[in-house]
Amino acid sequence: TQLLEQSPQFLSIQEGENLTVYCNSSSVFSSLQWYRQEPGEGPVLLVTVVTGGEVKKLKRLTFQFGDARKDSSLHITAAQPGDTGLYLCAGTYNQGGKLIFGQGTELSVKP
Amino acid sequence: EPEVTQTPSHQVTQMGQEVILRCVPISNHLYFYWYRQILGQKVEFLVSFYNNEISEKSEIFDDQFSVERPDGSNFTLKIRSTKLEDSAMYFCASKWGDSFNSPQHFGDGTRLSIL
Numbered sequence: 001t002q003l004l005e006q007s008p009q010f011l012s013i014q015e016g017e018n019l020t021v022y023c024n025s026s027s028v029f030s031s032l033q034w035y036r037q038e039p040g041e042g043p044v045l046l047v048t049v050v051t052g053g054e055v056k057k058l059k060r061l062t063f064q065f066g067d068a069r070k071d072s073s074l075h076i077t078a079a080q081p082g083d084t085g086l087y088l089c090a091g092t093y094n095q096g097g098k099l100i101f102g103q104g105t106e107l108s109v110k111p
Numbered sequence: 112e113p114e115v116t117q118t119p120s121h122q123v124t125q126m127g128q129e130v131i132l133r134c135v136p137i138s139n140h141l142y143f144y145w146y147r148q149i150l151g152q153k154v155e156f157l158v159s160f161y162n163n164e165i166s167e168k169s170e171i172f173d174d175q176f177s178v179e180r181p182d183g184s185n186f187t188l189k190i191r192s193t194k195l196e197d198s199a200m201y202f203c204a205s206k207w208g209d210s211f212n213s214p215q216h217f218g219d220g221t222r223l224s225i226l
Contacts (some may be wrong), residue, residue, distance in 0.1 A: 006224045031211035040215035042115075042202050043154070058166040088154065092211070098144065098167055099204075099215055 002027040004091055006102030013059040013079055014110055021074040023089035033099065034063055043088055046065045046074075079109045086101045114219035117181040117203050122194055123224045129145045132188045132221045144215060145178065147171070154202065160186065179180030185198040190223075200226045 005024050013019055031050045035043035047056050049065035049072060056063045061084075062075040075103070076083055086106050090099040116135045124130045136143055145157040158168045160178055176181050177189045186205075190197055204215040 031214075035217075040219070040222075041221045042117075045216060046216050048212060048214045075144050090154070098159055098169075099146070099154075100156070101154040101155050 002091070002093060002100050002103040003085075004089055004100055006089055006105055008105060009103060009105045010108075011109040012110065015079050015080055017109075019076050019079055019107070021087055021107075022101050023074075023091075023102050024051050025070050025091065027093065029091035030069070032069075032091045033063055034072070034088060035076055035090060037086040037104070043090075044049045047085075052073045057083075070096055076107075079107075083107060083110045084109050115203055115205055117201075117218035117221050118220060120181060120219070121222045121224070123226065126225050127192050128196055130190050130193055132190075132201050132203075132223070133152050134186045134188070134218055135184050136186055136203065136205030136212070137207070138184070140205035140207045140216075142166075142206045142209065142215075143178075144206075145188045146202045146204065146217075147199040148202065148220075149199045157188070157201075179225065193225045195224075198223060203206055 007022050033048050034046040037043045037064045047063045052067045054065045060077045064073050086104045089102045090103045092099050118133045122222045124192045143160040146154050148154045156169050158172045158178055159166045175191045179187050200220040205217045206213045
């Protein structure tokens with residue numbers, strides 16, 4: 001069974017601080033997506049990473065896929081209150097296949 | 112931007128009743144999925160659907176569940192005889208191709224409450 005463990009589960013920081021969220025597995029994933037989910041809404045895609053060692057940037061967000069494709073991280077620089085939300089990592093190991101989700105990181109950025 | 116739409120947004124049903132959750136995937140997408148999220152828990156995979164047939168299903172997707180693509184636009188999830196433990200958010204997702212670079216896009220979900 002392939003599992004994704006996300007940490008931390010909860011994170012409360014002040015505006016302007018940096019943070020990193022981790023997504024780890026003992027299994028190799030073919031691709032990994034990061035989503036953001038607001039209360040009462042569906043997950044909204046932030047990024048897809050496919051290649052081991054790949055780094056993608058989305059404004060103040062930096063996503064990295066581990067060299068062995070077993071882990072990923074999301075780093076937010078100078079967090080803002082608008083970054084508050086639930087961040088989910090989800091991986092797939094076959095084309096067209098199901099996503100396996102981590103349990104999510106609930107981020108709260110206080111002004 | 113094209114989006115996945117789901118109806119209804121909230122469904123309240125008596126235990127034992129049948130319920131149909133509806134989804135309109137993004138129009139040029141070929142792969143379709145249902146997931147559910149019980150309150151406070153992870154998003155869990157239920158079923159994937161491609162080329163008018165189920166490609167994979169989870170242990171949760173037992174004989175009480177079925178999916179259908181009755182026309183070129185809708186994708187439905189039916190629960191034949193609902194149980195209390197079926198209460199959850201149900202998300203539909205779609206993707207255009209089988210490339211690993213083709214991510215799944217999600218609807219806003221249907222909140223199913225079984226009384």
